[in-house]
Amino acid sequence: TSWQTTAAFQPVYKNYCSNPNFLQIAESGESIVTISLEVNFGDNVGLFNIAYPYLLIEKLIPTMETSLMPKQGKVSEVTMRWIQKNLEDTTVPVIVKLGEAKISFEELINLQNGDVLCLEKHVDEDLELLIEDKPKFWGRAGMLKNHFAFQISNPIRHIEEKKYE
Numbered sequence: 001t002s003w004q005t006t007a008a009f010q011p012v013y014k015n016y017c018s019n020p021n022f023l024q025i026a027e028s029g030e031s032i033v034t035i036s037l038e039v040n041f042g043d044n045v046g047l048f049n050i051a052y053p054y055l056l057i058e059k060l061i062p063t064m065e066t067s068l069m070p071k072q073g074k075v076s077e078v079t080m081r082w083i084q085k086n087l088e089d090t091t092v093p094v095i096v097k098l099g100e101a102k103i104s105f106e107e108l109i110n111l112q113n114g115d116v117l118c119l120e121k122h123v124d125e126d127l128e129l130l131i132e133d134k135p136k137f138w139g140r141a142g143m144l145k146n147h148f149a150f151q152i153s154n155p156i157r158h159i160e161e162k163k164y165e
Helices: 054-068 077-088 105-109 158-162
Strands: 032-041 044-053 094-097 127-131 134-144 147-155
Touching (some): 032 054, 094 134
Antiparallel strands (some): 134 147
């Protein structure tokens, strides 16, 4: 495996958990490194997550940094063009969150076309723009050339981001 040059590594299957919210692999508040893989099996698609507590890999970081450094000290122009091309072709999910509403289960099952939900946000409040499900910017929704649009007004500060985690 690619880990062989860094450290002896032998994964062992210990447990299966379909809901990672109930799985505790580290102390509360401890940092973890998570690797998410999309697995396709026939018509089925699912996520396969691998999580490493930071304490497990902390001692390997100096070794990893040395082994991952380019040998000649500089990235070639061909490699840079390849990286740039792949980044240009990368798509990132961006969502504007209009607001939230709390409704009863009875209201939910009786929803019909034309029903109006009153959101907890006011019309004059900034909306959140989420990038890969993480709040990143505040802004306003509107129209531009007959398309829905979003104008960014401010970044969401790091302190504000913490309350979403």
